[in-house]
Amino acid sequence: MTGDEWHDSFTRILLEQGVDPHEAQRLSEDSRAEAIAARRHPAQLFGPAAAYAVAVARAARPAPLLAPLARAKGPVVLRLTNVTKRFRRREVLRGVDLTLHAGEVAAVTGANGAGKSTLLDICAGTLKATSGVVERAARIGYAPQQHGVAPYLTADEHFRLFGAVHRMGARKAVATGAHLAAGLGWRPRAGVVASQLSGGTQQKLNVVLGELSRPDLILLDEPYQGFDQDSYLDLWAQVYAWRDAGAGVLVVTHLLHDLDKVDHLLELQGAEDR
Amino acid sequence: MLLAIAGTSLRELTRRRSALLLVIALPLAFYAARSDEPGQAVRFLALGVGWAVATLALFSHVGSRHLDRRLAVVGASPTALLLGRQLALLGTGFTIAGAYLVLVAVAQDVERLWAVALLLGTTVLVAAPLGAVVSLALPRELEGALALLAVMATQMLADPEGTLAKVLPLWSTRELTTYAVDATSDEFLRRGLLHFAVAFALCACGAWAAAVVRLRPNTPPEPAPA
Amino acid sequence: MLDATRQQWLHGFLDFCLLCLLGERRDYGLGLAQRLAESGFGEIPGGTLYPSLLRLEKQGLVQADWVSSTVGPRRKYYRLTAEGRAAAEERVAVWREFRQAMDRVADRADLAEVETA
Numbered sequence: 001m002t003g004d005e006w007h008d009s010f011t012r013i014l015l016e017q018g019v020d021p022h023e024a025q026r027l028s029e030d031s032r033a034e035a036i037a038a039r040r041h042p043a044q045l046f047g048p049a050a051a052y053a054v055a056v057a058r059a060a061r062p063a064p065l066l067a068p069l070a071r072a073k074g075p076v077v078l079r080l081t082n083v084t085k086r087f088r089r090r091e092v093l094r095g096v097d098l099t100l101h102a103g104e105v106a107a108v109t110g111a112n113g114a115g116k117s118t119l120l121d122i123c124a125g126t127l128k129a130t131s132g133v134v135e136r137a138a139r140i141g142y143a144p145q146q147h148g149v150a151p152y153l154t155a156d157e158h159f160r161l162f163g164a165v166h167r168m169g170a171r172k173a174v175a176t177g178a179h180l181a182a183g184l185g186w187r188p189r190a191g192v193v194a195s196q197l198s199g200g201t202q203q204k205l206n207v208v209l210g211e212l213s214r215p216d217l218i219l220l221d222e223p224y225q226g227f228d229q230d231s232y233l234d235l236w237a238q239v240y241a242w243r244d245a246g247a248g249v250l251v252v253t254h255l256l257h258d259l260d261k262v263d264h265l266l267e268l269q270g271a272e273d274r
Numbered sequence: 275m276l277l278a279i280a281g282t283s284l285r286e287l288t289r290r291r292s293a294l295l296l297v298i299a300l301p302l303a304f305y306a307a308r309s310d311e312p313g314q315a316v317r318f319l320a321l322g323v324g325w326a327v328a329t330l331a332l333f334s335h336v337g338s339r340h341l342d343r344r345l346a347v348v349g350a351s352p353t354a355l356l357l358g359r360q361l362a363l364l365g366t367g368f369t370i371a372g373a374y375l376v377l378v379a380v381a382q383d384v385e386r387l388w389a390v391a392l393l394l395g396t397t398v399l400v401a402a403p404l405g406a407v408v409s410l411a412l413p414r415e416l417e418g419a420l421a422l423l424a425v426m427a428t429q430m431l432a433d434p435e436g437t438l439a440k441v442l443p444l445w446s447t448r449e450l451t452t453y454a455v456d457a458t459s460d461e462f463l464r465r466g467l468l469h470f471a472v473a474f475a476l477c478a479c480g481a482w483a484a485a486v487v488r489l490r491p492n493t494p495p496e497p498a499p500a
Numbered sequence: 501m502l503d504a505t506r507q508q509w510l511h512g513f514l515d516f517c518l519l520c521l522l523g524e525r526r527d528y529g530l531g532l533a534q535r536l537a538e539s540g541f542g543e544i545p546g547g548t549l550y551p552s553l554l555r556l557e558k559q560g561l562v563q564a565d566w567v568s569s570t571v572g573p574r575r576k577y578y579r580l581t582a583e584g585r586a587a588a589e590e591r592v593a594v595w596r597e598f599r600q601a602m603d604r605v606a607d608r609a610d611l612a613e614v615e616t617a
Contacts (some may be wrong), residue, residue: 027554033566034550036528037573047547055547059555076497125346125491135497142347147340152286164278165350168616193289213348 001049006042007032010049017057018182027056039194048123057185058230074102077217077248078123083132085118092118096132098266102187102216105239105249105261110268116252117145119268120221137217137248143210145221145252148186151195155181155188155205166213173212180208183241184234199226207235211242218242275350279358280365283334287366293333298370299324305374312382317451319374319431320393324401324444325426327367331405332418334359339413342489352489356482360402367398387453389463396470397435397447403477410484443477446470510541514552516595517541519580519588522562526579529553553578561587 001009007028014024031052035042046052078100085093092115100106108116121127122134124142149158156174163173180189184204193204203223211218220239224232239260242249251262287294301322308314342355371394378390405422412418425442432449433440449466452458510517511581523533529550537545556562561616568574580588 031550032527033574034546034576037528037575038546039573045546046550047545052547052551055551056554059551060558079497098329123494125493126343126347128492134494136494138496140348142344144340144344148344150282150286150341152289152337153282157282157285161278161282162345162348164275165345165348167275172277173399207345215348 001043002010003032003035003042006049010042010046010053013050013053014057016187017185018055019057019060020185022181027060031056056231061183061185074246074248076100077102077137078106078136078250079133080123081133081135083119083122083129083134085115085122085127086130092131093122093268096268098264098265099252100217100248100264102246102248103243104263105243105251106260106264106266108250108252108266108268109254112254114268116254116268117221119266120144120219120250120252124219137215139215139217140211141210141213141215141218142216143206143220143223145223145225148206148209149194149202152193154191154193156190158194158209162209162212168213176212177208180211181205183232183238184208200228200231201226203227206229207238209245211247214245215247217248217250219250222254224253263273276354276358276361280356280361283338283359283362284365285364286337287330287334290333293330297330300326301370301374303352305328305377309381312384313455314380315382315452316378316384316390316393316455317448319378320447320451321426321430322443323367323371323374323394324397324404324447325422326370327363327398327401327420328405328408328426329419330366331360331363331402332409332422333415334363335406335409336413336415336418339409339488347491352486355404355489356485358361360406360481363402363405364398367402368395370397371398384455385457386454389450392467393447393450393454396450396466396474397444399472400443400470400477403474406481407477407484410481410488416469434442440469443473446473506542510544511548513557514544514548516588518552518556518578518593519561519584519591521578522578523585523588526577528575528577532578556584560584 010031011024011028014027015021019027030047031042035045038045043049076099078098080096080098083093083096084091096119098106108119110116118127121144122129123136124140124144150161153161155177159173159177163170163176166173168176178188181204184207186201186204188205194205197205203226207220207223209224210220223235227235239249239251301319304322305315305319307316338359340442342350342352345355346352373393374388375394378384379387384390404425405418408418408421412421426444429442429444432442434445439445439448443470446466446469449462453460453462455465509560517536517539518532521532527535529546532553533544533546533549553564554563557578560581562578563581564576564578566574567577
């Protein structure tokens with residue numbers, strides 16, 4: 001690979017990683033000048049173009065705030081009181097209580113089959129609790145675990161469709177979607193339908209659709225399947241960014257990572273046959 | 275919102291190339307099999323178009339059920355979701371029907387060409403909601419396609435004067451075909467339109483009721499301030 | 501195994517190291533790599549060093565300027581901003597405390613070994 005090829009591939013991957021084109025151009029010129037000054041081949045100085053581009057793209061993201069914002073707890077966006085769910089004789093949820101304010105993150109954990117997705121569906125409103133009281137904010141974002149995207153639509157078409165439901169203009173919806181995608185290290189390409197995206201990227205689309213309308217409450221169901229480690233960290237950074245921006249976030253997870261920072265931890269005990 | 279749903283739905287349909295091609299080719303195969311006899315040719319063609327549109331509707335509604343549910347949760351009205359997808363299907367169906375109308379006009383000797391247009395139109399109008407109804411009862415593509423196959427094959431084979439044929443959704447197509455091809459009395463037109471009206475109303479209401487029941491979220495009340 | 505541990509630690513401390521070195525004086529990328537090597541950290545690959553500098557720049561702790569030279573090629577020089585200086589001081593204080601605690605714990609491991617021997 002010649003130096004020029006290295007720089008071309010570096011620039012291309014920066015763009016794929018969601019770096020703003022002007023910024024990518026600048027970073028590319030910088031690395032070129034840096035290699036010239038060091039009188040070395042860029043691969044020798046920086047390593048493989050792909051790996052370096054990923055590292056630079058991560059570093060170039062808008063800086064997370066060094067000190068967390070002084071968060072004022074907002075109004076209650078989700079309140080579960082003694083929520084129970086039974087499917088025929090099988091009790092999946094028993095006596096679940098939770099009060100989530102705007103500006104807080106709640107993580108729901110538990111083994112497979114412990115009712116995590118059921119709880120999320122009840123919060124979203126696709127399922128009805130057998131007993132107990134559910135109250136939640138009207139404006140929600142919802143990213144289900146599976147089938148959250150349409151295989152035959154491109155990312156921009158998804159943004160326009162969801163934008164229409166949220167009564168946003170088409171242009172604004174696409175711009176917002178692209179901006180949010182960049183935060184997860186992804187730049188949607190025109191003409192590529194969802195079924196052609198990798199599993200991890202489909203999940204990024206799923207998550208972006210969940211937050212497109214800047215909702216008061218965001219419900220996420222294990223959106224990490226197919227995510228690599230970096231995407232996983234980006235997602236959590238995003239979760240805390242939503243929180244700091246004043247949204248309440250409910251995340252279903254089986255990964256016991258990073259849970260020391262969440263405001264509420266709801267551990268579900270699992271199903272019982274009765 | 276309705277137009278956005280119809281537009282994206284239309285895009286999805288046109289991207290399912292192989293399904294779309296099969297669906298376009300199917301009525302042609304039916305027609306070719308009986309092209310020697312105008313009455314049968316038009317009847318088989320229309321039933322083929324009906325089958326094609328119903329199958330396409332089935333695929334469209336089965337494929338979008340999870341997404342529609344998600345859209346409904348964040349505020350899309352179930353009626354708009356159903357109507358949007360149906361508009362896209364009707365548009366596709368009328369386009370296919372229009373192309374085959376030209377074929378009939380060129381290749382067949384029929385008494386009333388306008389009635390052929392009418393019967394192709396009524397067939398599409400019944401078939402699109404029919405596919406939606408089947409997708410709600412049988413939420414998988416294979417089972418649904420087999421069910422439609424059973425309905426359409428029975429429609430073709432059953433004695434048109436028998437009760438069985440009359441309770442099937444596209445009996446009107448046969449009555450209108452007779453009227454269009456053989457210059458029969460207005461009685462056939464009247465019976466055909468009446469049957470169409472009933473079949474259309476049943477399928478449309480069924481699809482609408484099911485969409486509302488299936489998609490309408492149980493939106494919980496907003497929290498009272500603590 | 502030991503190399504991996506070292507690398508992991510360095511990864512965590514690289515931003516801090518750079519703040520300290522830039523606190524001493526402004527420098528360019530290769531100069532910083534050299535000074536790190538002289539300090540005993542071994543060779544730092546550019547693929548690690550430059551993203552770290554970029555991150556500090558994005559956080560507003562470091563300012564970068566291209567400087568032309570009459571003798572050599574133009575180079576990008578980094579220097580601490582006022583915020584960067586404050587952050588460096590703060591981290592040095594935290595580090596001193598942390599190191600004392602770490603030393604106390606590490607010294608115990610030594611004693612235990614003597615007793616069992």
